[in-house]
Every structure is written in C-alpha cells, then in structure tokens.
Amino acid sequence: xxxxxxxxxxxxxxxxxxxxxxKPLVYLDSGNTSQKPRQVIDAVREHYERHNANVARSVxxxxxxxxxxxxxxxxxxxxxxxxxxxSEIVFTKNSTEAINLVAxxxxxxxxxxxxxxxxxxxxxxxxxxxxxxxxxxxxxxxxTGATLRWFGLTDEGRLDLSDIDELIxxxxxxxxxxxxxxxxxxxxxxxxxVAKAHAVGALVLLDGSQSVxxxxxxxxxxxxxxxxxxxxxxxxxxxxxxxxxxxxLLDAMPPxxxxxxxxxxxxxxxxxxLPPPARFEAGTPPIAQAIGLGAxxxxxxxxxxxxxxxxxxxxxAYALDALGSLPYIRIIGPTSTVDRGATISxxxxxxxxxxxxxxxxxxxxxxxxxxxxxxxxxxxxxxPATTRASFYLYTTTDEIDALVRGIEQVRKVxx
Amino acid sequence: MQSDQLYQEIILDxxxxxxxxxxxxxxxxxxxxxxxxxxxxxxxRVTLKAGSVADVSYEGMGCSISQASASVLHDLLKxxxxxxxxxxxxxxxxxMAGRGxxxxxxxxxxxxVAFAGVARYPARVKCALLPWMAYKDALSRAxxxxxxx
Numbered sequence: 232x233x234x235x236x237x238x239x240x241x242x243x244x245x246x247x248x249x250x251x252x253x254k255p256l257v258y259l260d261s262g263n264t265s266q267k268p269r270q271v272i273d274a275v276r277e278h279y280e281r282h283n284a285n286v287a288r289s290v291x292x293x294x295x296x297x298x299x300x301x302x303x304x305x306x307x308x309x310x311x312x313x314x315x316x317x318s319e320i321v322f323t324k325n326s327t328e329a330i331n332l333v334a335x336x337x338x339x340x341x342x343x344x345x346x347x348x349x350x351x352x353x354x355x356x357x358x359x360x361x362x363x364x365x366x367x368x369x370x371x372x373x374x375t376g377a378t379l380r381w382f383g384l385t386d387e388g389r390l391d392l393s394d395i396d397e398l399i400x401x402x403x404x405x406x407x408x409x410x411x412x413x414x415x416x417x418x419x420x421x422x423x424x425v426a427k428a429h430a431v432g433a434l435v436l437l438d439g440s441q442s443v444x445x446x447x448x449x450x451x452x453x454x455x456x457x458x459x460x461x462x463x464x465x466x467x468x469x470x471x472x473x474x475x476x477x478x479x480l481l482d483a484m485p486p487x488x489x490x491x492x493x494x495x496x497x498x499x500x501x502x503x504x505l506p507p508p509a510r511f512e513a514g515t516p517p518i519a520q521a522i523g524l525g526a527x528x529x530x531x532x533x534x535x536x537x538x539x540x541x542x543x544x545x546x547x548a549y550a551l552d553a554l555g556s557l558p559y560i561r562i563i564g565p566t567s568t569v570d571r572g573a574t575i576s577x578x579x580x581x582x583x584x585x586x587x588x589x590x591x592x593x594x595x596x597x598x599x600x601x602x603x604x605x606x607x608x609x610x611x612x613x614x615p616a617t618t619r620a621s622f623y624l625y626t627t628t629d630e631i632d633a634l635v636r637g638i639e640q641v642r643k644v645x646x
Numbered sequence: 647m648q649s650d651q652l653y654q655e656i657i658l659d660x661x662x663x664x665x666x667x668x669x670x671x672x673x674x675x676x677x678x679x680x681x682x683x684x685x686x687x688x689x690x691r692v693t694l695k696a697g698s699v700a701d702v703s704y705e706g707m708g709c710s711i712s713q714a715s716a717s718v719l720h721d722l723l724k725x726x727x728x729x730x731x732x733x734x735x736x737x738x739x740x741x742m743a744g745r746g747x748x749x750x751x752x753x754x755x756x757x758x759v760a761f762a763g764v765a766r767y768p769a770r771v772k773c774a775l776l777p778w779m780a781y782k783d784a785l786s787r788a789x790x791x792x793x794x795x
Contacts, residue, residue, distance in 0.1 A: 252648045308665055585684055585709035586653075593648040601684045614733065615685045644653060645661075645710065 234550040235538040241625050243268040243530075254595030257630045262413055262441060262574045262621030263599050264463045267527075271466055274526035278519045286518055287492055287509070297397040301518050304525030305508075310529040312439075312458065313449035314475055321474040321481065322514070322516055326440040327363040329330040329459035329474035330407070332511060333436055334367040337405070341374055343432055343483040348404050350376035355398055355406045355433075357382040357390055358611050361413050362604040365436045377404070384611050388415040388564035395427055403433040410458075411441035414605040414619065415564030416547075416574040425454045434480075440464060445543060445572050445623070450475045466531060467524035470517045481507035488513040530633045531624075539624045543573035544608060546622045550575055550631045557635070559642060563612050571624035575604070579638060584616045590644055591618075594637040596630075647684045649761030652770065653710065654719075660757070670703035673745065675787035679780040681772055690780040692788045698727050700786075704777060711761075711770050715776035716743040718772035731785070734758075738778055742771045788795045 241247050244266050249256040258266060278300060284293035286301045290490075302317070309317040323329040339349040348354075354368050358381055363505050371400040372379045380398055383391040399406060406428040411418050421437060428435045442448055442459070442600045444465035450458045457480075460471035486504050487495060490513030495503040504510045547570050554560045559580035565571040583598035589600055599619045609616060611614065620634055667674075673691035680687050686708030693701040702724050704716045721728040723731040738753045738761070746766035764774045 582707035583713075585686075585711070585770070589649055589652065589767075589770070606685065609685070615687075645658070 233532060235624060237542065237625065237627055240534065241627075243270065244625055245269060245272070247625060250592055250596070251595040254593075257594070257596040257633045259620040259622065259626065259630060260599050261444075261623035261626070262464070262619065265444065265466050265623055266464055266625065267468070267523075268530050270530050271468070271523050271526045271577075274439050275468060275519045275523040278522050282485040283519075284361045285515055297518060300522045300525075301516070304521045307525040307528050308473060309475075311532060312443060312460075312475055313451050315451060316478065318506075318508055319450075319475055319478050319481065321476075321511045322521055323459075323472045323474055323511075324470055324517070325463075325472040326438060326459040327367075327472075328361055329457075329461075329472055330436065330438065331367045332474055332487045333457050333476075333484075334371045335424050335457070335487050336373065337371055337377075338485075339379070339481060343481075345404070345432075345482065348375045348377045351402060352377040352404045353380055353400070353402045354378070355380050355382070355403055357408055357419075358384045359388070359390070359412045359417060359554055359605065359608050360409050361414055361440070362405075362435045362436065362606070364407055364409060364436075365607070368405075384415075384608070387566070388412075388417050388612075389570075390419055392420075392423070395423075397540035399424075399431055399433065401426045401431050403428065403431055405434050405436060407436040407438070409438040409440075410448075410606075411445065411574075412437075412564070412605075413441050413574065414578070414603040414608050414617070416571045417565055418446070418570045418572055420451055420570075429454070429597075441572065441574065444531075446540055455625075456480055457604075458631075460521065462524035462527065465524075465527055468517075469518040470577065471524050473521035474511070478507065481511070486510050486513070489502055490514045496558075534624060541623055543622055543626075544568055546574070546626055546628065546631065547571065547573045549628050550620065550622070550634075553635050555637075557638065559646070560638070563614065563617050573626070574619065575621070576617040576619045578614055579641055580646075584618045586645060587618045587638070587641050590619055590641045591634070591637040594633060594640060596634055596637045598634070647651065649767075652767055654760040654763060655705050656760035657710060657714045660714035660717035662711060664717040666701075667705065667717065668703060669705050670701060673701070673703065675681045675784045675793055677780040677783035678786065679776055679783065681708070681712070681776055682711070683698065684707060686773060686776055688712065688716055688777045688780050689778060690716070690784050691782040692781065694728065694788050694792065697729075699723050699725065699731050704780075706777070708776070709773050711764060711773040712737065712776045715761065716757075716759070718756075719777050719781060722756055722758055728785070728789070731781075735740070735778060735782060741765060742775055770778075 282296040309434040346385040434456040439460040443460040588600035688706035690704040
C-alpha cells in the first residue's frame with residue numbers, strides 16, 4: 232500500500248474547489264461531518280437515475296437491483312468493520328439511533344438476563360461522552376430505576392481510571408464509552424474497559440462515531456458487544472448509520488421501532504418478528520444513503536485506513552506544535568499524539584469561540600465552535616465552549632497554517 | 647475583512663468596556679436566559695419605579711455580540727418609561743429579524759444601530775437577542791409582581 236497522496240485525493244472532493252468569502256475553502260470540521268468524494272455522490276446519483284425502487288418487497292427488476300445494492304452495501308460495511316457476517320450490521324439513521332436502539336433493549340422484564348435492568352443495576356458512561364451517549368442512558372435509568380454512573384477525566388483529557396474497580400462492579404449491566412472523543416480527540420483504552428466489564432458480566436457499547444471514520448476498527452477483535460457509528464462522518468451521506476452487535480446478542484434483543492419490513496406474520500391479535508437485522512429496520516430504509524455509505528467504505532478501503540491514520544497523525548503533530556507555540560492558546564485534551572486522534576479543541580484567551588469561528592470564517596476556515604454536544608466535558612475543563620479543528624484524509628498542513636493565520640487575525644480584532 | 651459589518655467598533659467597545667455590568671440590589675424581577683446551542687448565558691434584573699425602568703443590571707458570559715448587546719440594552723433602557731422600553735425592544739427585535747434589509751432609526755435605537763450588520767448573520771441573531779429576551783421576561787415578571795397586591 233502506497234502512502235496517501237493528499238493532493239491527488241483532494242481532486243475527488245468537488246467541494247474543496249469552493250471559495251468562502253473570496254478565500255479558498257479550508258474545511259476543518261470533519262468531526263462534525265465529512266465532505267463527500269465524487270465516488271459517493273455518483274453512487275447515490277446512479278442509484279436514483281438507474282435503479283431506484285423500494286427494497287425487500289418487489290419482484291420486479293428495479294426492486295431486485297435496489298435490494299441487491301442495499302444488501303451489497305451492508306456486506307461492504309460489515310467487511311470494513313470486521314463483522315463476522317453482514318447480518319450483524321443493523322442500518323440506522325445515525326449513531327444516536329443505534330445507541331437508542333440498544334437502550335430500548337434493556338427492560339426490567341427482559342428474557343435474557345444480560346438485558347434485564349432495574350433498581351440496583353448500574354450503567355456506566357464517562358464524562359467525555361457526546362450527549363447522544365448520555366441522554367439515552369439517563370432516560371433508560373429513569374424508565375427502569377437503574378443508576379447511571381460515570382468515569383471522570385484527568386486534566387490531560389484522559390479517563391480517570393483510578394476508581395475503575397469500584398465503578399465497574401457486579402451491579403454493572405452496561406459500560407457505554409466513546410472510542411474516540413469528538414471534543415478532546417482522546418482515544419480510550421477499549422481493551423481494558425472490555426476486560427473489566429466482561430469480568431463482571433456487563434455488556435460494552437462503543438460509540439464509534441469518530442473512530443470508525445478515522446482508525447481501523449475491527450469490531451470482532453475489539454471485543455465490545457455493540458459498536459455504533461454513522462455514515463456522514465466517514466465520507467458517506469447523512470441519514471445512514473449502523474449498529475454492529477454479535478448476532479446472538481442481536482437475536483436476544485426485542486424489536487425497537489415497529490412497522491413494515493420487520494415482521495414475519497401480522498394478525499390483529501399479535502405479530503411475530505423477523506430475525507436480525509431486519510427486525511430492527513422497520514419501514515422503508517434510507518436506501519440511496521446506505522448505497523452511498525457502501526461507496527464510502529470502498530473509497531476508504533482503497534486509500535487504506537493505516538494510511539489515513541499515518542496522515543492524520545502527521546497533521547495532528549503539526550497542529551499541536553503550531554497551536555502550542557501560540558501563548559494565548561489553551562488546548563483542551565491530550566497535547567501529545569499518543570492515543571489521540573486528529574480532533575483538536577482549544578480556547579483563545581479572552582475571545583469567545585463564536586467570535587473565533589466568525590473571524591476564521593472570514594478567512595475561509597470552517598471550524599466548529601460551541602460545546603460540541605459534550606457540555607459535561609466543557610464544564611469539567613471550566614470552559615463554556617471551545618473552538619474545534621478536526622482533520623481528515625483530505626486535510627493539508629497548508630490548511631493548518633491558514634488556521635494559525637486566522638487565529639492571529641482573531642487576536643488582532645479582539646485582544 | 648468580511649465581518650467588519652458584524653464587528654462594528656461600537657460593538658467591540660461595548661464588549662471590551664461593558665456599561666452597567668454586574669447584578670445590583672434591590673430589584674423587582676430577574677430572568678436567566680441560556681442559548682442552548684452555544685452555552686451563552688445572561689442573568690438580567692429589572693427595577694421599576696413609577697412606570698419607568700430605574701435600573702437594568704446584568705451578568706453573563708458569552709460572545710462579543712451577546713455581551714455587547716447587554717451593554718447597549720442597559721444604556722438604552724435604563725431610565726426609559728416601561729412603554730418606551732417596549733418600543734425600543736420591538737424596534738431591536740424587528741431590526742434583528744430584518745436580514746439586513748431594515749434601515750434602523752438612530753433616534754430610537756442609538757448605539758444599537760451598530761447591530762444592523764448582525765441581522766445578516768442568521769447564526770448570530772440569537773446572540774444579539776439573548777439579553778433582550780431576558781429583559782422582556784424579567785419585565786413581565788416585574789410588572790406582574792407589582793400588580794399582585
């Protein structure tokens with residue numbers, strides 16, 4: 232595998248030719264959503280232009296083609312994340328829906344003891360979770376009487392593991408942890424958490440929203456029980472995501488949303504349900520979006536995820552160095568490239584992130600500002616919000632230079 | 647620079663040197679408003695006296711636009727009659743909803759005319775409106791407290 236050639240790869244992304252306020256677009260918001268290569272855009276267009284029909288119910292040619300493409304996408308995605316089979320991939324709208332699907336499998340009266348949850352039982356999350364990996368568990372705790380607990384963070388933005396044996400205990404039923412933090416960039420020690428959780432009989436959910444797009448993820452090797460991820464952060468369309476789980480576990484889970492395509496037989500007195508993954512895909516799914524995500528994983532696989540990691544590691548080192556040299560910048564999160572990804576949150580002394588983002592936009596630089604749907608993390612670090620630059624396989628060091636020039640401009644206006 | 651229209655000197659001045667900042671006693675009513683998308687916050691107190699706004703005091707954290715807006719609000723509404731303050735409130739809200747198409751009346755809005763450019767940035771309109779929404783809330787509470795015997 233040859234190393235990633237960023238200049239030729241950028242030609243695949245039509246939007247990167249755009250200008251913003253008369254300046255070349257510098258897109259540093261891939262942690263929010265990634266840009267899409269021509270190959271993905273073409274796959275979606277070709278589906279609508281040549282093959283469009285509903286899936287899983289038609290005998291006609293278009294329906295057959297559409298179904299084959301939709302299921303073909305499932306197979307590509309399963310292979311991309313190392314699933315044992317395509318039937319371990321449930322298509323969802325996004326990671327949020329995938330996490331909520333899992334949350335709704337836990338009930339006080341569940342047949343499977345692993346999914347039985349009530350007063351006295353505990354769910355463990357962390358202080359660096361995205362709201363989508365906090366709120367569903369707060370709601371679940373409220374529904375069942377279970378208790379929600381969480382790992383704190385160190386000043387460097389890593390999990391504080393000092394009380395791990397107290398937090399993960401025989402009362403723990405589920406540990407739900409982000410793999411790669413969307414705000415701090417921290418990559419968490421999955422192996423340790425999985426070992427501790429499994430030792431007490433708890434299940435593990437990994438929020439892979441940021442990891443699956445940026446690092447090689449082999450769900451089978453990671454050993455977690457559930458992995459949630461989303462398509463639009465990994466070059467795919469919006470409206471498509473996935474839940475991976477071991478088949479036997481999916482098979483033990485009750486339906487989530489009820490409707491067409493998830494049933495075996497419906498009568499007015501009761502219904503029987505299809506096996507996974509169809510059991511969890513009620514209604515007409517996002518067909519073109521799934522096919523687009525299939526094209527996205529083809530693209531990422533062709534580039535090679537190891538090459539993506541190497542490229543992003545070099546960018547991260549470059550950016551940490553450049554930002555670290557500005558005395559008025561405070562980086563929120565790990566300041567070395569060890570176990571961290573290409574997402575860097577920071578504050579600019581005496582300037583609110585919204586104002587930072589506005590001036591950067593003048594320079595064509597697109598960053599995210601705010602609490603990044605991780606308000607507890609902001610509170611932990613005593614900041615109302617941060618500015619976040621997040622990189623991807625198409626990001627260049629020139630773009631990081633543009634960010635630094637933009638920040639210098641911010642200081643001129645406000646300081 | 648593109649955002650010169652947004653970051654008028656008047657706005658930057660109010661941001662760096664806010665007028666009337668700090669929560670004061672006594673007061674008739676207080677409102678705390680938060681912008682959930684960015685976490686900007688303002689706490690604003692209103693003191694009424696004989697149909698006029700005797701004081702508007704506030705504390706907050708947030709971007710230059712929201713904080714300067716609170717400072718301008720203080721200048722504009724302190725000492726005004728309640729009716730006048732509502733007229734100014736309405737003029738400011740109308741300016742913010744105008745997408746940059748409205749010519750503000752300087753006799754009504756004074757320094758707040760500097761916010762005309764903000765209306766061209768839909769993402770920032772809510773920043774400018776934050777203290778004004780808190781004012782309206784606090785004022786209506788102050789009035790209902792006054793009316794309760």
